[in-house]
Amino acid sequence: MTFRAISTLATVVMLSFGGAALAVDDPIKTRQDLMKGIGDSMKALGQMAKGEIEYDAAKAQAAVETIHTNIQTFPNHFPEGSTEGKTEAGPKIWTDMEGFETIANNLEMASADAIPAVGQDLDSLRGALGAIGKSCKECHEGYRVKKD
Amino acid sequence: MRRLFKVFLGLFVLGGVTFFWLTSPERIYASMLIAHEKDLANGERMFWAGGCGSCHAAEKAKGDEKMRLGGGLALATPFGTFNVPNISPDPLTGIGGWTDAEFATAMLKGVSPDDRHYYPAFPYTSYQRMSIGDVMDLKGFLDTLPRVINTVPPHDIPFPYSVRRGIGLWKLVYLDGERFVPDPMASDALNRGAYLVRGPGHCGECHTPRNTVGGFVAGHALAGAKAPEGDGIVPNITPHETGIGGWSEADIAYALESGFTPEFDTLGGSMTSVQENMTHLPADDRAAIATYLKSIPPLPTTRK
Numbered sequence: 140m141t142f143r144a145i146s147t148l149a150t151v152v153m154l155s156f157g158g159a160a161l162a163v164d165d166p167i168k169t170r171q172d173l174m175k176g177i178g179d180s181m182k183a184l185g186q187m188a189k190g191e192i193e194y195d196a197a198k199a200q201a202a203v204e205t206i207h208t209n210i211q212t213f214p215n216h217f218p219e220g221s222t223e224g225k226t227e228a229g230p231k232i233w234t235d236m237e238g239f240e241t242i243a244n245n246l247e248m249a250s251a252d253a254i255p256a257v258g259q260d261l262d263s264l265r266g267a268l269g270a271i272g273k274s275c276k277e278c279h280e281g282y283r284v285k286k287d
Numbered sequence: 288m289r290r291l292f293k294v295f296l297g298l299f300v301l302g303g304v305t306f307f308w309l310t311s312p313e314r315i316y317a318s319m320l321i322a323h324e325k326d327l328a329n330g331e332r333m334f335w336a337g338g339c340g341s342c343h344a345a346e347k348a349k350g351d352e353k354m355r356l357g358g359g360l361a362l363a364t365p366f367g368t369f370n371v372p373n374i375s376p377d378p379l380t381g382i383g384g385w386t387d388a389e390f391a392t393a394m395l396k397g398v399s400p401d402d403r404h405y406y407p408a409f410p411y412t413s414y415q416r417m418s419i420g421d422v423m424d425l426k427g428f429l430d431t432l433p434r435v436i437n438t439v440p441p442h443d444i445p446f447p448y449s450v451r452r453g454i455g456l457w458k459l460v461y462l463d464g465e466r467f468v469p470d471p472m473a474s475d476a477l478n479r480g481a482y483l484v485r486g487p488g489h490c491g492e493c494h495t496p497r498n499t500v501g502g503f504v505a506g507h508a509l510a511g512a513k514a515p516e517g518d519g520i521v522p523n524i525t526p527h528e529t530g531i532g533g534w535s536e537a538d539i540a541y542a543l544e545s546g547f548t549p550e551f552d553t554l555g556g557s558m559t560s561v562q563e564n565m566t567h568l569p570a571d572d573r574a575a576i577a578t579y580l581k582s583i584p585p586l587p588t589t590r591k
Contacts, residue, residue, distance in 0.1 A: 229519075281347070284518065285519050286519060
């Protein structure tokens with residue numbers, strides 16, 4: 140292995156560790172990125188449900204898969220004290236972490252069921268959207284504090 | 288010296304009498320009510336538009352639970368903690384023993400059957416806009432709901448707000464006693480929406496900013512406010528670009544029906560419960576609310 144290759148590898152390794160460290164250091168950004176992925180997916184699904192964009196089975200399934208993936212690690216990014224800065228995480232997350240995690244689990248299950256469903260047809264998509272939206276609403280009711 | 292004392296005493300007594308006179312609770316008497324056959328279906332509509340269950344049912348109540356109005360929810364506000372009363376038809380711990388006139392007095396004058404002022408946490412500054420007929424229908428519907436036996440503790444409000452008589456002064460400034468009057472030039476939908484928003488729906492109670500004594504800040508109607516509880520905000524719902532100017536009427540009606548914003552975020556916080564109430568209204572009413580909200584003056588978001 141040449142020196143160049145080793146140094147490149149070292150750089151890559153350092154960068155990826157650095158990236159991981161950054162993610163740990165900034166839980167607010169990490170969880171907001173995960174939620175943004177869920178939000179964008181909901182928008183795509185919602186627009187299909189309302190007929191604002193054309194129904195596309197593959198795109199709908201990809202959107203639900205993003206929701207399913209992102210929600211699995213979402214509750215892991217709320218360490219004690221991560222309330223400083225621009226965040227809408229409500230105080231109840233820390234006083235009732237169990238309830239918060241339960242809603243995330245419900246969404247994980249609802250989205251798992253929805254992956255095949257949204258691929259069938261528009262009516263199934265509309266039904267699945269309701270099941271997913273129930274968790275969105277439940278969590279935003281008690282655990283989010285709107286700031287702007 | 289003695290004379291000066293007499294003058295002061297005189298002024299003090301005069302001040303006291305004036306205060307007593309100015310702050311005396313107003314009532315509605317049975318003789319002031321017109322004969323009215325109660326329409327329970329309309330009463331139910333007023334119940335959901337008015338959102339009674341969002342404060343008077345148990346916290347996080349869903350579905351039929353929202354019709355069990357035993358009270359007990361504690362509202363922590365800058366003025367102290369309000370323990371929401373039992374308004375179920377239980378005659379001992381609820382309001383089952385109230386006459387129509389007593390109910391109308393509470394809704395339209397903010398005064399209890401034992402002649403005390405209610406705190407404006409009970410949104411009578413909006414309910415006073417309701418028609419007597421709608422108030423009577425609502426009473427009729429409430430009478431059909433389950434009796435819940437629950438004694439609610441008194442409010443925990445520190446001085447000076449603990450002096451209820453002082454609310455009488457507040458009412459002189461902030462309770463105008465005006466019923467909603469439809470605009471003859473406006474469409475039925477617009478008038479209906481205006482009535483629902485400003486009367487039973489009491490949207491301004493949260494969406495309009497309040498001053499330090501809890502009165503509405505003039506010129507900022509529905510332009511957003513600090514949340515009454517916690518450190519959040521209540522959004523601007525005027526058709527300004529910083530409000531819901533980007534939403535169509537259909538978007539607003541859809542949000543009230545489904546809970547989804549045009550971005551497919553969900554309405555949250557205490558609006559979740561309000562939105563769930565709105566699902567019980569006929570689609571025409573949600574559309575009317577949307578029509579009205581698009582018609583009001585666009586105002587930049589209040590930051591207070």
